[in-house]
Amino acid sequence: MxxxxxxxxxxxxxxxxxxxxxxxxxxxxxxxxxxxxxxxxxxxxxxxxxxxxxxxxxxxxxxxxxxxxxxxxxxxxxxxxxxxxxxxxYQNLALADDLDVPSNIFLGREEIYFNLGPFSFLNERKMLEKSKEVLAKTGIKIPELKTQMGNMxxxxxxxxxxxxxxxxxxxxxxxxxxxxxxxxxxxxxxxxxxxxxxxxxxxx
Ligand SMILES: Nc1ncnc2c1ncn2[C@@H]1O[C@H](COP(=O)(O)OP(=O)(O)OP(=O)(O)O)[C@@H](O)[C@H]1O
Ligand SMILES: [Mg+2]
Structure with missing residues (x-):
């Protein structure tokens, strides 16, 4: 070794x-x-x-x-x-395959613009930026962050x-x-x- x-x-x-x-x-x-x-x-x-x-x-x-x-x-x-x-x-949420990389990183603690009744409007741009930051720290290179996980x-x-x-x-x-x-x-x-x-x- x-x-x-x-x-x-x-x-x-x-x-x-x-x-x-x-x-x-x-x-x-x-x-x-x-x-x-x-x-x-x-x-x-x-x-x-x-x-x-x-x-x-x-x-x-x-x-x-x-x-x-x-x-x-x-x-x-x-x-x-x-x-x-x-x-x-998290790997094992049925929805995760349909989501892109930032959404998976923020799953369960998404950046929210505002809530309207039961709906939340997510701050996708902020999540994308933060994901880039987190991934840059780890050195993980994912060329296209908006690719759905299921397509990887x-x-x-x-x-x-x-x-x-x-x-x-x-x-x-x-x-x-x-x-x-x-x-x-x-x-x-x-x-x-x-x-x-x-x-x-x-x-x-
Ligand atoms: N909360 C729990 N109570 C009792 N047994 C558990 C619990 N969690 C896991 N196990 C058992 O521990 C073992 C390891 O399970 P674990 O979920 O860590 O495997 P895994 O490698 O993640 O499998 P998978 O590929 O299916 O996700 C299995 O025998 C599982 O049934
Ligand atoms: Mg497992």
Whole structure:
């Protein structure tokens, strides 16, 4: 693995979330460096959303540690995480595919011009400007922000990242650099045909 000289921005150690007997996330050790873009992939139920919910303060982990910018953090709400600069764009709202990038970034907290009865008039220009600002900060390059999310391909999203982390049955089982892989390797990791990280078996 290439030695990383960039500053560590986000680090998790043994991050674990159990829902009763369900080991949704088990001992996840993860590192994100300054300026790095990482995709977390995995089959249905692999633990992707659970992982994200722990690092965005949406849920409290069962155990494990989260460091943000070198500090041990204990987020109690998404607002806590947002104050530190962790933003979440939600995947699984049925409408989101029909929306463009700014609308997805601002989903649920849209900039509103004014309300008229049940209708809200959204300040789209302001959302577009702010989205550009947020994306410029992260270095994510989306050429056409007004493209609907549904028209973006999985590959396009892959082009944006340097590293792919693969979750399977709640564990991180693989880590690949996108420049050195093809889709087949990622699929093998997702399905469990292959594994490139040693994981301990999970005992219930
Ligand atoms: N609130 C919950 N209560 C009980 N079990 C849960 C809860 N949330 C998730 N799980 C379980 O935890 C496991 C991981 O689920 P999670 O939603 O994190 O997977 P995912 O990788 O995001 O899947 P998908 O691709 O379907 O979005 C699954 O077995 C799921 O059923
Ligand atoms: Mg999910």
């Amino acid at each position: 290439v030695e990383e000289k960039r500053k560590v921005i986000l680090k998790t150690e043994g991050l674990t979330k159990h829902y009763g007997g369900v080991h949704a996330l088990q001992d996840a050790d993860f590192v994100l460096h300054d300026g790095e873009h990482v995709a977390i992939v995995g089959d249905n139920g692999a633990g992707k959303s659970t992982f994200v919910r722990q690092i965005t303060g949406t849920e409290i982990p069962t155990s494990g540690k989260i460091y943000f910018d070198g500090q041990l953090v204990n987020f109690h709400s998404p607002l806590d995480a947002r104050k530190e600069g962790i933003e979440t764009v 391909s999985g590959g396009q999203v892959l082009d944006l990242v340097e590293k792919v982390i693969v979750l399977r049955q709640g564990r991180i089982v693989g880590e690949v650099e996108t420049a050195k892989t093809d889709g087949n390797e990622i699929v093998s990791l997702i399905t469990g045909v292959k594994q490139n990280i040693d994981v301990q078996p999970s005992y219930i």
